[in-house]
Amino acid sequence: MSALRVAVTGSGGQVGSRVVALLRGLSVPVEIFAVGRARLDVTARDEVHEFVSALRPDWIINCAAYTAVDRAETEPERAYAANAMAVRWLVEAAERSGSRVCHFSTDYVFDGSLGRPYREWDRTNPLGVYGASKLAGEMELRTGLDLCLRSAWVMSASAGNIAATVGRLALSRTEMRFVDDQFGSPTSADDLAAATIRLILSSCSGRFHVVNAGAASWLEVARHLAACVGADPDLVKPAATAEMRERFPAPRPVYSVLEPAALAAGGFEPLRDWHEALAESAAQALEAGAWS
């Protein structure tokens, strides 16, 4: 059996680093070409073409993205370059090299007004620049070939994500405030990476919602994480989105819970409950001292 050739862009990011780690641990033969921003700037068309045509990978897992939701409001050109045009360059290069693209998108493509969890086929209507640029990226993908995995509220044991911020503050017994009026699907980067690899190994295409089971407000997520590191959950105080607008100016959907309807219809195992997944991330972080 010849090795599956997989290129991973944005490999230094939260999801990219987990995807690469899990690919390295696979028992099937895989050749991995992992590149961070320093090796491949996905917004540079020539670099993308050169990289893809030299390697001719079976799959390009695009973990590179502009993810600064609030900053995107004042930097739309940068958001669209990384989240939309870069996908065009990757798909264009993939088309010429016989490669397929696996791309990530977000719950922020929805406006949050539906009143029930969003399925893959529900109408999109992003409220902010980040969501709009991610939706533009989705539109570049090829039906029947590429994969579009929409996830949400992704967290991991590594530093530099919301779970790490909560963990650090909770461990130092510092009070913090989280909104109790935005609801979503908290998701572990490890579980997202594992599901990504399952879908690739099954040669799937199309759009999937890939999130841990269950829904929560940010307040519930932060209180759960505080409890997981052995701190008092009441260190986390409730706040309203309106009160936090100065710190978080980008508009966000109030209810963007994702239903993994395509995974269920395709006979794939649903991801486990978010409480268990984030408890595992917290335990890993405690063991590694990553949130201290």
Ligand SMILES: NC(=O)c1ccc[n+]([C@@H]2O[C@H](COP(=O)([O-])OP(=O)(O)OC[C@H]3O[C@@H](n4cnc5c(N)ncnc54)[C@H](OP(=O)(O)O)[C@@H]3O)[C@@H](O)[C@H]2O)c1
């Ligand atoms: N995090 C979430 O809550 C969440 C939720 C839903 C969907 N997603 C999606 O999941 C995917 C992965 O997100 P993540 O959480 O892993 O984000 P992340 O930690 O911010 O990682 C993104 C990576 O992309 C790199 N990058 C940015 N611009 C680049 C460019 N022009 N060329 C090459 N690399 C570039 C970044 O490098 P620098 O660090 O140097 O900028 C970073 O390593 C993204 O598509 C994101 O939209 C994330």
